[in-house]
Structure formats: C-alpha cells, structure tokens
Amino acid sequence: MARSIVSEIKRDHIHKLIADGKRVDGRAWDEFRNITIQTNVVETAEGSSRVKIGNTEVIVGVKMSVGEPFSDTPNRGVLSTNAELIPMASPTFESGPPDENSIELARVVDRGIRESQMIDLEKLCIEPGKKVWINFVDIYVLDFDGNLFDACSLGAVAAIKSAVVPAAANGLGEDYPMPITCTPVSVTSVQIENSILVDPTLDEEKVAAARLTVTTDDNGDLRAMQKGLRGALTLEQVKTSIETSRRLGSEIRKLIG
Amino acid sequence: MGGNSDMKLIDENGIRIDGRKVDELRPIKIEAGVLKSADGSAYVEIGKNKVLAAVYGPRECHPRHMQNPAKAIVQCKYNMISFSVSDRKRPGPDRRSVEISKLISEAMDYVVFTENYPRTSIDVYIEVLQANAGTRCAGLTAAAVALADAGIPMKDIIPAVAVGKVNDQVVLDLNKEEDNYGQADLPIAIIPRTGEVLLLQMDGHLTQEEFDKALDMGVKACQEIYELQKDALRRRYAIVNGEDEAKDEDQEMPEEA
Numbered sequence: 001m002a003r004s005i006v007s008e009i010k011r012d013h014i015h016k017l018i019a020d021g022k023r024v025d026g027r028a029w030d031e032f033r034n035i036t037i038q039t040n041v042v043e044t045a046e047g048s049s050r051v052k053i054g055n056t057e058v059i060v061g062v063k064m065s066v067g068e069p070f071s072d073t074p075n076r077g078v079l080s081t082n083a084e085l086i087p088m089a090s091p092t093f094e095s096g097p098p099d100e101n102s103i104e105l106a107r108v109v110d111r112g113i114r115e116s117q118m119i120d121l122e123k124l125c126i127e128p129g130k131k132v133w134i135n136f137v138d139i140y141v142l143d144f145d146g147n148l149f150d151a152c153s154l155g156a157v158a159a160i161k162s163a164v165v166p167a168a169a170n171g172l173g174e175d176y177p178m179p180i181t182c183t184p185v186s187v188t189s190v191q192i193e194n195s196i197l198v199d200p201t202l203d204e205e206k207v208a209a210a211r212l213t214v215t216t217d218d219n220g221d222l223r224a225m226q227k228g229l230r231g232a233l234t235l236e237q238v239k240t241s242i243e244t245s246r247r248l249g250s251e252i253r254k255l256i257g
Numbered sequence: 258m259g260g261n262s263d264m265k266l267i268d269e270n271g272i273r274i275d276g277r278k279v280d281e282l283r284p285i286k287i288e289a290g291v292l293k294s295a296d297g298s299a300y301v302e303i304g305k306n307k308v309l310a311a312v313y314g315p316r317e318c319h320p321r322h323m324q325n326p327a328k329a330i331v332q333c334k335y336n337m338i339s340f341s342v343s344d345r346k347r348p349g350p351d352r353r354s355v356e357i358s359k360l361i362s363e364a365m366d367y368v369v370f371t372e373n374y375p376r377t378s379i380d381v382y383i384e385v386l387q388a389n390a391g392t393r394c395a396g397l398t399a400a401a402v403a404l405a406d407a408g409i410p411m412k413d414i415i416p417a418v419a420v421g422k423v424n425d426q427v428v429l430d431l432n433k434e435e436d437n438y439g440q441a442d443l444p445i446a447i448i449p450r451t452g453e454v455l456l457l458q459m460d461g462h463l464t465q466e467e468f469d470k471a472l473d474m475g476v477k478a479c480q481e482i483y484e485l486q487k488d489a490l491r492r493r494y495a496i497v498n499g500e501d502e503a504k505d506e507d508q509e510m511p512e513e514a
Contacts, residue, residue, distance in 0.1 A: 042387045043305065045340035055293040059386060061340025084348055087334065088311040088382040090294050095334060097349070138339040138348065140384065142309065143292045 047163025055145035060155035077124025081110035112215035116184035123179035153186035187245035214245035289493035297407025301399035305389035310399035315377035329374035390436035416482035417446035
C-alpha cells in the first residue's frame with residue numbers, strides 16, 4: 001500500500017520487539033485483530049457490508065444491472081471489482097483515478113472471488129449471448145490501518161453473499177438470492193526479520209520486506225495468491241503462510257456465516 | 258424538481274408518506290470521532306441518508322500555488338459512493354459534486370479561523386454512503402461536527418437542512434419521493450448563534466410568502482440540528498473521559514499501594 005515514511009525509531013522498535021518474539025499490539029504471529037462484519041448496511045445496494053479488522057475499515061456494495069455478456073462467455077454473468085482508496089481513509093491517499101495500489105488491490109480481491117467461482121455466473125445468464133446480470137463490486141476504504149487485502153476481500157465476499165438479484169425491478173420475475181457456491185477467504189502475512197506475521201497493521205506493513213496473500217476455499221484448497229513488496233520469501237516462509245492461511249481461513253469463514 | 262405534482266404526498270390530515278408532519282425532521286443520528294486515521298470525523302444519519310465526514314489538517318497545502326500566505330484554505334470534497342443510489346453512479350467527481358464541494362468549502366471557510374493557520378490546507382472529505390434526498394445538508398452537518406472533532410477553532414458549528422414544497426405546501430426536510438415529485442427544494446445552512454446564512458440554494462417554484470415560510474422553517478430546524486451536533490460532541494468527549502477514568506481504575510496507582 002501507500003509506502004509512506006516510517007521513522008527509524010519506530011522501525012527499530014518493531015524490529016526489536018519481533019526479535020524478542022513480540023508484536024507492537026501484543027498479538028501472536030498467527031493472530032488476527034478483532035474482526036467485525038455487518039451486512040445490509042446500504043439499502044440502495046443489492047448487497048453490502050461494512051467490515052473492520054482492527055482499525056482498518058471498509059464498506060463494500062454490490063450493484064447489479066442487466067447488460068450484454070462478453071462475446072467469449074455468452075452464457076455467463078459479468079463480474080467487475082473496483083477499489084477506491086479515498087482520501088478520507090488516510091493522509092497518504094489522494095483523490096483521482098485509481099493508482100497502482102488500488103488496481104492491485106481490486107484485482108487480488110477479484111481473483112479470489114473469480115477463481116473460487118464463488119458466484120455461479122452461469123445462473124446469472126438471462127438470455128445467452130444477449131442478456132446477463134452485470135455485477136459491480138465496489139469497495140471503498142474508509143479507515144486505513146494495514147491489511148487492506150483481507151479487509152476488502154472479506155467485505156466483498158460478505159456483500160456478495162448478502163446480495164439479492166433485483167429481478168422484479170427489471171421485469172424478470174421474482175427477486176432471488178445471489179447464486180453462491182463457496183466462501184473464499186484471503187489471509188495475508190508479511191515477512192519482517194524473517195518472521196511471518198499475519199494481518200499486519202499499517203506500521204508493520206511499512207517495515208515489512210515481503211507480503212503474501214493466500215485465498216482458500218471451503219475445502220482449504222488454494223484459489224488465489226499474490227506476493228507483494230520488494231523483499232523475498234523463503235520456500236519455508238511461503239509454506240508457513242499457506243498453512244496459516246488455510247487454518248485461519250476456516251475460522252474466518254465461520255464469521256461470514 | 259420532478260414535475261408530477263399530482264402525486265399525493267400529503268394526506269388530508271397533513272401527514273406525509275413517511276408519517277411526518279409538514280414541519281417535522283426525519284430521525285437524526287450524529288456520532289463524532291468515528292474514524293481512526295482522520296484528525297476529526299463524524300457520521301450522520303438523517304432519515305435514510307447515511308453520510309461520513311473526515312477532516313485532515315491544518316496540513317501543508319498541495320499544490321503549492323494554492324497556498325495563501327495569510328490564511329488556511331478549506332478544501333471540501335463531497336462524493337457519493339457508487340452504490341449509494343439506485344442506479345450505480347460511476348466513481349469519481351461529476352459536475353454536481355464539484356458544485357456541492359465548492360459551496361460547502363465556502364460555507365466552512367467562513368466559520369473557521371483560517372488566519373490562525375497560514376499556508377496550510379484544511380481538507381474535508383464527505384462520503385455519502387446511502388442517499389435519500391438532502392445529502393448536501395447531511396454532508397455539511399457531518400463535516401461541521403468533524404471539524405469540531407478535529408479541534409479546529411471555529412466561530413460556530415454549522416447545521417444544514419432542506420425545505421421544500423410538496424402538494425402546494427411548504428414542508429421540512431424532503432425525503433426522496435418528495436424531492437423527486439415535489440415543487441421546490443431549498444437547502445440552507447446557518448450560523449446558529451448569529452442567524453447568518455452560509456448556504457442557500459433553491460430550485461423549483463416558490464412565492465415570496467412561501468419562501469419566507471420556508472426560510473423560517475429551515476432556520477428553526479437548523480437550531481434543532483445544532484443541538485444534536487453539540488450533543489454528539491459532548492458524548493464523544495464524555496466517552497473519552499470515561500475510558501480514561503476506567504483505565505486509571507484498572508491500573509494500580511503507586512500512591513495507593
């Protein structure tokens with residue numbers, strides 16, 4: 001994310017604590033901050049959620065309309081995921097068109113949803129080649145304190161799960177729930193001083209060498225991954241992150257319900 | 258104004274479709290200090306409107322050429338999130354939001370003691386999460402509380418409300434149906450202590466008599482909202498004190514030992 005400056009003293013502090021086996025907020029390496037998930041927070045959206053992971057907060061809405069399918073997938077609905085890093089959320093975010101950070105963020109969230117086939121897009125086909133449901137998943141970051149990948153994924157998944165297809169308003173019969181096949185959960189870890197820490201805070205992200213986001217499905221199978229930041233991970237560290245993601249993923253999946 | 262004034266929006270007993278009397282506000286909820294990253298913030302619900310406001314600053318003004326060597330500039334960005342309305346709004350500013358941002362900036366500039374902070378910028382971000390007529394007033398109401406929460410010296414807190422005309426009657430605080438099918442819309446904001454008008458717009462059709470009545474109704478309602486704004490700020494700082502006290506109790510004070 002936005003790589004703003006971090007003071008030497010803070011960097012040293014975080015590093016020293018980690019060398020002693022501690023984190024700034026006292027969490028264990030594989031412990032998430034407190035997660036809260038609210039759904040149906042915006043009536044004007046077909047589905048919506050507001051998710052907090054610690055002090056990081058996002059709001060996600062799903063808007064659906066009838067449109068044309070892509071020519072190579074004539075019998076499937078369309079999914080479009082968009083993330084806005086609005087200046088409300090952080091002194092380092094600026095208004096304007098999406099920058100590389102928000103594009104990466106939206107694409108990683110999108111990949112988890114798309115590759116897990118969470119939404120049964122074939123059930124969102126109305127008339128093959130002509131009419132399908134277009135899904136816009138719009139993510140707005142409201143308060144930024146690290147780990148946007150997981151907050152946004154969680155928000156998007158919760159919003160999609162709560163969505164109701166607005167068939168009646170479009171003259172297509174009765175409304176029905178969004179066709180869902182599974183619940184993908186992303187878990188992000190960072191490497192600092194060769195330790196793998198899950199759910200990094202903003203300060204931890206700023207001093208981290210590398211980041212790995214792993215999205216798993218209900219079976220604990222891997223559906224999407226993204227390594228980020230400029231540092232490297234050892235194979236061992238990759239395996240640790242994946243193991244943590246699978247284990248914590250199933251816990252978090254229960255919260256989404 | 259939508260035009261179809263035949264639509265019955267007020268019944269024989271002077272009761273509106275949402276059960277209100279003509280001079281009654283929608284239920285209002287105001288909360289101060291809701292975001293961690295921002296210097297000041299507020300959340301406002303007015304009926305089905307849900308609005309967040311955040312304040313950053315006074316901080317270094319970018320771009321530099323906008324700096325004023327004698328005072329701070331107040332820059333407001335009003336934005337509706339894509340799923341806040343029934344048809345998805347394309348993310349980013351449009352002509353309407355640019356105009357609203359300008360009016361709100363100007364209104365706030367007048368009450369802030371900008372001369373205390375030369376060369377800086379006070380940035381105010383308003384995000385409409387759910388829209389149901391009167392979002393600029395809800396936004397300004399929230400922004401004023403956020404400014405106070407940020408500890409920025411001001412002449413007063415600004416409340417705002419819209420008055421309108423529906424079925425040939427002057428009514429307070431239009432809801433979406435009344436806004437769509439009403440005959441006039443008149444958003445106003447005042448400085449409660451002096452009664453000076455800070456924001457005034459109008460569209461539709463009002464006679465002089467109706468305008469006077471509307472203005473009177475609006476000013477009275479602003480005073481009501483002002484009390485709720487002050488109350489939100491009191492609650493915000495009462496909570497902080499309460500927490501501090503609670504913490505003190507938890508700690509074993511050396512004096513007591």
